[in-house]
Amino acid sequence: MMALSNLNRRHFVAALAAGGLLPTFVVSAATQTPTVVRRWASGNTTLAPLALLDDHIFFNGDKTLGRIDPDNAALTWNVPHRLSSNAVYRPRAAGELVISGGQRELGGWRQADGQALWLHKAILQVGTPFVDADHTYVGDGHWLLALNNQSGAIDWRFAPDTDDCTAAYAPTVAGETVFFGPGDGILYAVNRADGKLTWKLDEKKEWQYVRQMYVTGKVLVAGTYTELLYGINVDTGKVLWKFKAGNFINSHHVSGDAAYLWSPTGWIYAIDVATGKVRWRHQTTRYGNNAANWGHMMAEIVTFENQVYCLDMKQVLHVLDGVDGKELLRIPFAHDLRPTVSPLPGKRGVMASDTGEVQLVQW
Amino acid sequence: MPFSPSIKQQFIQIAKAGCVVAALGFAFAGNALAQRSIAEQYILDMKEGKISAAGADDHVVQELIIKRSIPITYKYINTLMNTPNAFGPGVACTTCHNSQDASKSYRGLDLSTCKGINDGSTEKPKRALFTPGTDAKRDILIRRLRNNRMPLGQGFENSTYTPNHMLVKQWIADGAKNDDNFTKNVLPLFSTANAFGPETPACTACHMSNQEPPSFHELNLTTHAGILLGADSVAKGVDKATKVIIPGSPEKSFVWQHLSEDRMPPGISPSEARDHPNTTILATWIKQGAKCD
Numbered sequence: 108m109m110a111l112s113n114l115n116r117r118h119f120v121a122a123l124a125a126g127g128l129l130p131t132f133v134v135s136a137a138t139q140t141p142t143v144v145r146r147w148a149s150g151n152t153t154l155a156p157l158a159l160l161d162d163h164i165f166f167n168g169d170k171t172l173g174r175i176d177p178d179n180a181a182l183t184w185n186v187p188h189r190l191s192s193n194a195v196y197r198p199r200a201a202g203e204l205v206i207s208g209g210q211r212e213l214g215g216w217r218q219a220d221g222q223a224l225w226l227h228k229a230i231l232q233v234g235t236p237f238v239d240a241d242h243t244y245v246g247d248g249h250w251l252l253a254l255n256n257q258s259g260a261i262d263w264r265f266a267p268d269t270d271d272c273t274a275a276y277a278p279t280v281a282g283e284t285v286f287f288g289p290g291d292g293i294l295y296a297v298n299r300a301d302g303k304l305t306w307k308l309d310e311k312k313e314w315q316y317v318r319q320m321y322v323t324g325k326v327l328v329a330g331t332y333t334e335l336l337y338g339i340n341v342d343t344g345k346v347l348w349k350f351k352a353g354n355f356i357n358s359h360h361v362s363g364d365a366a367y368l369w370s371p372t373g374w375i376y377a378i379d380v381a382t383g384k385v386r387w388r389h390q391t392t393r394y395g396n397n398a399a400n401w402g403h404m405m406a407e408i409v410t411f412e413n414q415v416y417c418l419d420m421k422q423v424l425h426v427l428d429g430v431d432g433k434e435l436l437r438i439p440f441a442h443d444l445r446p447t448v449s450p451l452p453g454k455r456g457v458m459a460s461d462t463g464e465v466q467l468v469q470w
Numbered sequence: 471m472p473f474s475p476s477i478k479q480q481f482i483q484i485a486k487a488g489c490v491v492a493a494l495g496f497a498f499a500g501n502a503l504a505q506r507s508i509a510e511q512y513i514l515d516m517k518e519g520k521i522s523a524a525g526a527d528d529h530v531v532q533e534l535i536i537k538r539s540i541p542i543t544y545k546y547i548n549t550l551m552n553t554p555n556a557f558g559p560g561v562a563c564t565t566c567h568n569s570q571d572a573s574k575s576y577r578g579l580d581l582s583t584c585k586g587i588n589d590g591s592t593e594k595p596k597r598a599l600f601t602p603g604t605d606a607k608r609d610i611l612i613r614r615l616r617n618n619r620m621p622l623g624q625g626f627e628n629s630t631y632t633p634n635h636m637l638v639k640q641w642i643a644d645g646a647k648n649d650d651n652f653t654k655n656v657l658p659l660f661s662t663a664n665a666f667g668p669e670t671p672a673c674t675a676c677h678m679s680n681q682e683p684p685s686f687h688e689l690n691l692t693t694h695a696g697i698l699l700g701a702d703s704v705a706k707g708v709d710k711a712t713k714v715i716i717p718g719s720p721e722k723s724f725v726w727q728h729l730s731e732d733r734m735p736p737g738i739s740p741s742e743a744r745d746h747p748n749t750t751i752l753a754t755w756i757k758q759g760a761k762c763d
Binding site for chain 2: 155156195196197210232234235272273275276290315316318332334335346347348349350351353354355357358371372373374383392393394395402403405406407420446
């Protein structure tokens with residue numbers, strides 16, 4: 108009787124699991140309560156995902172664009188972006204520039220002080236950009252534009268085979284090639300210097316458009332609408348592998364030789380970029396077992412120091428071992444968060460509240 | 471030395487014959503090309519590196535059957551309908567749909583015969599399951615095998631006839647207007663947890679905006695304009711977004727379909743991939759005309 112009274116719920120659940128009576132994923136990893144050690148009011152009602160660049164945080168939202176030094180209680184700067192609609196993607200930076208925008212405009216600001224430098228107004232609809240040292244590559248309607256980072260002028264434009272598409276997702280760059288998947292079922296590789304076509308891959312039987320693209324080594328890892336992840340040779344356009352997630356892929360992340368994604372079938376996958384094979388998978392959801400399930404995954408998965416950070420929609424940050432996918436830590440938040448997480452050294456991270464606050468969190 | 475007329479004539483005849491032989495040769499070659507066996511074509515594709523990369527659950531079906539236009543027989547479809555787990559874990563389709571007698575078979579749907587499959591549901595409102603010869607992905611037979619009910623993870627034991635469900639259905643039936651009824655009674659449902667099932671997040675938890683990373687299916691259920699705009703509006707563009715509401719027609723509206731239709735077979739988990747190889751084969755049979763021979 109005494110033994111039973113001492114058997115708290117956690118022990119009871121652990122005992123069931125040890126006896127094989129519960130699925131292993133029910134067993135919680137260690138839980139760590141987070142502490143918000145610093146807060147910055149951004150002046151926005153809705154923040155887009157944050158960007159962590161050279162140890163500084165950049166944020167934008169419905170009203171402003173700003174910069175934060177995590178070691179400083181005051182905002183470095185915070186300026187009205189004066190876009191005619193919300194800034195909807197995380198800021199990008201290159202050199203002395205930070206890029207922000209929405210569907211109607213895209214602009215360049217000076218990183219040092221937030222001085223507005225130029226504004227590109229949409230020809231039709233501006234997509235999400237990729238930024239390198241000299242250019243900002245972005246879809247506008249069906250075109251791919253190369254905007255000069257110094258002036259915002261269009262240095263070249265590339266038109267796909269049809270104008271009956273909308274290039275919403277970011278291009279990416281590898282070496283001297285820009286990759287572009289505008290929505291006509293074709294992936295275009297164009298010359299970085301002049302926008303001339305190098306090769307194209309017609310896969311319209313499989314996808315309509317490409318969501319996110321990342322290059323690692325010689326492999327372009329492209330997420331497609333709706334549920335296929337592709338590994339493509341960057342030089343030739345040859346499809347190296349395909350991975351079907353069983354349901355649509357909202358976003359994916361690539362780090363080193365692995366790609367990470369969450370599938371609504373209830374699994375986080377780590378995919379070997381060289382082969383497309385599943386390196387490990389971690390079950391997040393066993394449908395019908397709501398109490399034990401993670402929330403769905405809205406935030407992009409992030410990797411940091413060989414660990415995989417997954418913020419679910421129950422406001423729990425899960426930390427997995429990058430090697431085997433084992434859950435190491437759960438960090439439950441008591442308040443609602445925007446779908447973004449930026450891990451920092453020393454068991455810290457930067458989060459965004461749903462009230463427009465940027466938060467430095469310790470766990 | 472000039473040829474005599476007779477010899478010349480013989481040359482001409484020989485030449486003509488040669489042309490005929492050559493033509494016949496080309497014809498035979500062309501015929502051989504047209505009649506190359508499936509196996510020969512497959513070997514040729516292998517040699518030319520035209521076999522697509524593996525990865526998808528239905529890769530085998532796509533590569534070996536659909537790409538080569540192999541006719542799907544009703545005999546195989548009949549086997550599927552009578553086989554447990556044919557489309558994912560669950561009972562055979564004909565367990566519940568085996569007669570046009572609606573007192574014995576759900577919806578008076580007989581999936582045990584080819585005619586029954588083609589006839590569809592015979593109970594009012596009568597409804598065909600697909601249009602033979604067309605892509606059936608959005609038609610009810612294939613959609614019930616692929617689409618998970620929303621909110622994700624809802625079991626068939628949770629009613630689809632709750633007052634909240636009926637409010638949405640009636641709003642669509644009445645024209646999906648942006649009126650007081652919508653603002654006060656319908657819109658708040660999408661942002662309320664447990665509105666359409668126990669222990670479920672609000673619809674807007676996943677479908678709240680067009681943003682990076684995108685709201686699921688880039689669908690914004692927080693405003694009337696967002697709902698009427700539809701899904702995938704960022705990538706497809708506003709004009710080509712997938713409409714999720716068809717004013718006046720709940721049954722054609724994806725929002726209502728996803729709220730009210732359980733994925734088959736009953737109890738199948740959303741963990742199961744949507745494109746089961748047999749579902750792909752069934753859709754191919756329909757596209758090939760849903761023939762009974």
